[in-house]
Amino acid sequence: MTDLSEFRRVCHAVALSSGGRVVEFRIADCVTPNFHQAIIAYRDRVVAVVCTRHSALMAVAEPRAVDFANGWRDSGPLTFVDAPRLMALLADMSRFRLLTPDELNGEFDAEDWPEILAYDIKYWRPANLGEALFNHFD
Template sequence: MDDSQAATFRLERGVTGFLDRSNPPLPHLDPKVCRTAWYSAARAAGGEVADFTEQKYPHNFHSATIKTRSGTHIGLFHAHYRLIAFVTDRCFRYTDEFQEPPAWATALSDGGFVVLSAAQLLSPPADSDTSALSAAEWRQITYWRPTTLGATLFNAWD
């Protein structure tokens, strides 16, 4: 399937980590679920978990590292939705540091996570379906001006 046939990625309400006071609370993804999936992925990779850091304000994601014979792999788990991205290094904020997931990331998909590709994460937010985003999220997007979908999904906006 070429890019013109690929389904448009839908940004669900709250995916930026922001909401209006009148909105219901954001969904919460238990970090234990993410940690369990990460350990399963480490087994599939033949590696070991080096760390798992739970989300802390202002981040809207957890971060984790697996070390394998082929190198170090860093994953970002969204704190509200079952989304995961792979990055080259740990940063406070991400813009274009996203990379393709390793082959063993299928273990995360098998665990119910959406493993995002570098092409998706590096695409402009305007290429996604943003119709479900709240007014509060649009205010943040207007203020922070993320240039990639990844920067919109995995952010440290305050």
């Protein structure tokens, strides 16, 4: 299980060190998604640091669209982005394993990730590693 206090601490620290600020945490407390998000705003862009709920895997992605007032949220695949300064700080300042966009957009080999259920792989058919690790499988 991911340590949420560590996730929050790391996200605040890297945001501050990279010239941004955390504007929102979206903690996954339902069946889906299987990841938490820290939304970090910079002057010229907004990114999400995502972390899986059950392992210490982390990535940087475009923030998910959410309309809390109407109970709607985007459940499609994440779009992973490159944020060199932020990613360097995440790699240096945390115990989480940071995955790059190249890794996440690459081929998914189920043998390398035995914790992902064979049923989910067969049913959802993730197109790449990112879809297999950061998802809305129910």
